[in-house]
Amino acid sequence: xxxxxxxxxxxxxxxxxxxxxxxxxxxxxxxxxxxxxxxxxxxxxxxxxxxxxxxxxxxxxxxxxxxxxxxxxxxxxxxxxxxxxxxxxxxxxxxxxxxxxxxxxxxxxxxxxxxxxxxxxxxxxxxxxxxxxxxxxxxxxxxxxxxxxxxxxxxxxxxxxxxxxxxxxxxxxxxxxxxxxxxxxxxxxxxxxxxxxxxxxxxxxxxxxxxxxxxxxxxxxxxxx
Amino acid sequence: xxxxxxxxxxxxxxxxxxxxxxxxxxxxxxxxxxxxxxxxxxxxxxxxxxxxxxxxxxxxxxxxxxxxxxxxxxxxxxxxxxxxxxxxxxxxxxxxxxxxxxxxxxxxxxxxxxxxxxxxxxxxxxxxxxxxxxxxxxxxxxxxxxxxxxxxxxxxxxxxxxxxxxxxxxxxxxxxxxxxxxxxxxxxxxxxxxxxxxxxxxxxxxxxxxxxxxxxxxxxxxxxxxxxxxxxxxxxxxxxxxxxxxxxxxxxxxxxxxxxxxxxxxxxxxxxxxxxxxxxxxxxxxxxxxxxxxxxxxxxxxxxxxxxxxxxxxxxxxxxxxxxxxxxxxxxxxxxxxxxxxxxxxxxxxxxxxxxxxxxxxxxxxxxxxxxxxxxxxxxxxxxxxxxxxxxxxxxxxxxxxxxxxxxxxxxxxx
Numbered sequence: 001x002x003x004x005x006x007x008x009x010x011x012x013x014x015x016x017x018x019x020x021x022x023x024x025x026x027x028x029x030x031x032x033x034x035x036x037x038x039x040x041x042x043x044x045x046x047x048x049x050x051x052x053x054x055x056x057x058x059x060x061x062x063x064x065x066x067x068x069x070x071x072x073x074x075x076x077x078x079x080x081x082x083x084x085x086x087x088x089x090x091x092x093x094x095x096x097x098x099x100x101x102x103x104x105x106x107x108x109x110x111x112x113x114x115x116x117x118x119x120x121x122x123x124x125x126x127x128x129x130x131x132x133x134x135x136x137x138x139x140x141x142x143x144x145x146x147x148x149x150x151x152x153x154x155x156x157x158x159x160x161x162x163x164x165x166x167x168x169x170x171x172x173x174x175x176x177x178x179x180x181x182x183x184x185x186x187x188x189x190x191x192x193x194x195x196x197x198x199x200x201x202x203x204x205x206x207x208x209x210x211x212x213x214x215x216x217x218x219x220x221x222x223x224x225x
Numbered sequence: 226x227x228x229x230x231x232x233x234x235x236x237x238x239x240x241x242x243x244x245x246x247x248x249x250x251x252x253x254x255x256x257x258x259x260x261x262x263x264x265x266x267x268x269x270x271x272x273x274x275x276x277x278x279x280x281x282x283x284x285x286x287x288x289x290x291x292x293x294x295x296x297x298x299x300x301x302x303x304x305x306x307x308x309x310x311x312x313x314x315x316x317x318x319x320x321x322x323x324x325x326x327x328x329x330x331x332x333x334x335x336x337x338x339x340x341x342x343x344x345x346x347x348x349x350x351x352x353x354x355x356x357x358x359x360x361x362x363x364x365x366x367x368x369x370x371x372x373x374x375x376x377x378x379x380x381x382x383x384x385x386x387x388x389x390x391x392x393x394x395x396x397x398x399x400x401x402x403x404x405x406x407x408x409x410x411x412x413x414x415x416x417x418x419x420x421x422x423x424x425x426x427x428x429x430x431x432x433x434x435x436x437x438x439x440x441x442x443x444x445x446x447x448x449x450x451x452x453x454x455x456x457x458x459x460x461x462x463x464x465x466x467x468x469x470x471x472x473x474x475x476x477x478x479x480x481x482x483x484x485x486x487x488x489x490x491x492x493x494x495x496x497x498x499x500x501x502x503x504x505x506x507x508x509x510x511x512x513x514x515x516x517x518x519x520x521x522x523x524x525x526x527x528x529x530x531x532x533x534x535x536x537x538x539x540x541x542x543x544x545x546x547x548x549x550x551x552x553x554x555x556x557x558x559x560x561x562x563x564x565x566x567x568x569x570x571x572x573x574x575x576x577x578x579x580x581x582x583x584x585x586x587x588x589x590x591x592x593x594x595x596x597x598x599x600x601x602x603x604x605x606x607x608x609x610x611x612x613x614x615x616x617x618x619x620x621x622x623x624x625x626x627x628x629x630x631x632x633x634x635x636x637x638x639x640x
Contacts, residue, residue, distance in 0.1 A: 009447055015454040102450035102484045105457045153522075168460045170474075172481050179519060191522040216467060218460065218474050 001046040001116050004028045006036045006062070007078065008054050016049070019105040020112065023164075033057045037065060045073050046120065047112055050095075052079040060093065067094040074119040076111060078103075104173035106164040113163045129162045130224060131208055143208040153178055154199045161212070161222035170219040196220065229378040233371065244363055248356060255355065259348045260324060264307055267326035270341040271305075278332050304329045309345065321346050384408035388417065395424065397431045397499070431498065438494045449484045453477065489609040492549070493596075496616040501543040509547070509572055510535040516551050523559050524568075533570040540575075540640050542621055550617045553610040554579045554636060561634065569633075580635040593627050 003020060007013040008031050017027040028045070030036045033056045036048075048066060052059035059077065066075055077095045096115050099108060117125060117136055127134040133142045139155055141148055150158065160177050161169065171189045178192070200212055213221040226234075306327040311320040323342040330337045384406040395403055403424045405417045456477045460470065495501065513535060517524070524531060540547070558568045558581035566582035586593065594615035597608040614636075618625040624639040 009451060011451045012447065012454060015451070015458050018458060019454070101446040102453045102480075105454050168457075170457065170460065170477065172478070173457075190526065194522070194526075215470070217471055 001120075002026050002028070002044070003047045003049060003112070004030065004036065004039055004043075004045040005049045006030050006033070006054065006059065007049070007051045008032070009051075016105065016108065019167075020109060022167075023109055023113075025112070031055075033059070033062050036062060040066065040069060044070055046116060047074045047076060049076050049078055049108075049112070052077060063093050063095055072119065074115040076108075076115055078108075104170070104176060106160070106167060106169050106173045107177055109167075110160055110163045110177065127159070127162055129165060129211070129222075132158075132162065132203070134159055134162065143203060143206040146206055148202055148206045150199065150202060151195075153195050154202070157195055157199055161220070164222070166221070166223045166225070168215050168219055168221050172219075174219065229375065229382065233374060233378075236374070237367070237371065240367055244367075248360065251359065252352065252356060255352045259352070263324045263343050263345075263348070264326070267307070267324065267341045267343060268305075271326055271328045271330075271339050274339050274341070275328075275330050275332065275337075278330075278337060310342075312342065322349075381408075381410060384410075384413055384417075388420070392420065397428060402428075434494075435498055435500070438491060438498070441491070445487050446484065449480060449487070452480045453484070456480065486609075489613065493609065493613055493616055496546065496613070496620050499620055501546050501620070504541050504543055506539045506541055507544055507547050508537070508539055509551075509577065510537050512547065513551055513555075513570060513572070516548075516555055520555055520559060523556075527559065527562060528565045529559065529562055530565075530567045531570065532567065535570065535572040538572070538575075546617045546620070550614055550638075553614050557610050557614075557636075558634075575640045576637060577640070578635060578637045580633040582632060583634050585629055585632075586634075590627055590629065594625070 001024075003025050005013055005016055005020075005027055007016065007029075010031060013029050013031065017029050020027050028039060028043070030039055031054075033054050036050075039045075040048075050059045050062065050066075059079075063075060063077075066073055071094075075095045075097075077098045079098070079100060096119070097111055099111055114136070117127075125136075127136065131144045133145075134140075135142075136159070141150055141155065141158060156178060157174070160174065171192055174192050175189065178195075196212065200210055204210055209224070211222050211224055213223060215221055304327075308325055308327075310323055310325045312323050313319075314321050322345040324345055325343075326339075326341045328339045328341075330339055385408070387406045391403065391405060403421060405420060407417065408414055456473055459465070459473055460477070465473070513533070517531060517533075555568075558579050561583045562568065562581050563583060568582075569578070569580045571578040571580075594611050596612040615625055617623075618638060621640075626637050626639075628635050628637075
């Protein structure tokens, strides 16, 4: 998928692009609104990652331009301003999602993929990882075409891992993904461990391979290599 | 008490006292004047009687008493005694008051006692008439002045009260310059100017603060974002040994903690600045039940029993704030609870009560809602949870209270 990243912090821009490019996305990087408008005139993108605070203007204004010139492009607003005004304004004007700095790269990737699924396939595609198949529309999981029953948290966990396959996922990022703003509670991470154990058991029982690797003290990695 | 009432009351009281004193003085002066006039009249009558007696004039209409020869004098010569006396009047069958002159006079060696009287009734009626007349005039004057005073005060104070109402409705967030009713009174006009200056300054300070909050949030969160994403990227590389990985992870955790703290402080500032002003109807029962589901893992891990009694009722507030409020109350009740403890949640009669088992506070309960007053040694607690609860309640004018009773920590919020 083609992604345009509009972010004035070059370090952050490169890191995001680096992470996303490893996940089969093609990224174009710009640091100003001017360059972004220029790119938008010449190319089409599936997703635009838009920082609101830019040196040459407010990202919210650019959002209007995007919606006029290429309404099919999904827009994910990235901002340090988690003030409610901007959030509402952004979503009103047609932004598809909103993420606040600082964020976990895995979380960003997961949001982008979910956005692509919604935009590109209107939710009708399935996500496959070898024998595991997830249907995000019906929130069901099959292993070798046999449905398995997962709890809401196990399902979210599996989807998160598959979207970020072959990456080290920290426990902090998992906690934030599962519990959102309430993740302060999850700081001893035993809860993640419990959910992980159950998920792995269920997959194994249905004949799936165990793709989870424990990264000591750090988190997990979902990989078949 | 209103200023008008206060001044009018003092004014009336003073007038009343002055009025009473002057009425009393008038009475005394009039009585004095009339009796001296009466005394003169009585003396005149006496002189007339004496004159008539001297020349043997017939005294047909006057009564007199011949007291005998001079040698039997019972009183010194030419004694005059004035006094007020009551005399029975047979025709009216009542006593009337009289001014009486008793004079002992020696005329051609005979002593006479002459008594002259003049009724005081008419004079008293006269005095009463004058006093009543004066009372009526003064009362009319007072009432007239009172009405005039109130009316003038009303028109003078009108701009003041109108402006007071405007000020009460003034909200710093509306970003609208305050429009005050102008007045002819210099003092009020000065007050208006001062208020305009003050609100202008407050508004610009508020805007600066808001800007600072947003800038601080932006300036701090962007470096944090870079830090975090760089470490996450580093952690992906396979050529790190375990020690390096763990050290990187420590930095990563510290960064996470810093960003949580920053987020909480920004939230506090925003609540203080009343920046959450979009209100909607919130189903509290539903919201609490959803939160309990999210917190299920933590509740189960401590094997905490939840007793809830929630009525289906709504409140009007900001959904983000109420969400944070419930999260903080619930996570507080879980964190500071014993294993196998209890949490009771009650919502009825506009009151939400969270009570939980837990060891008694080591610190002053009055500090509980202050920032960074950490009770537990819970390592990842940033100590802002209850400060945020308090701020959210303040922003919504809700009353929040804490008590420790029957081994239960009870936090109640009155909406």
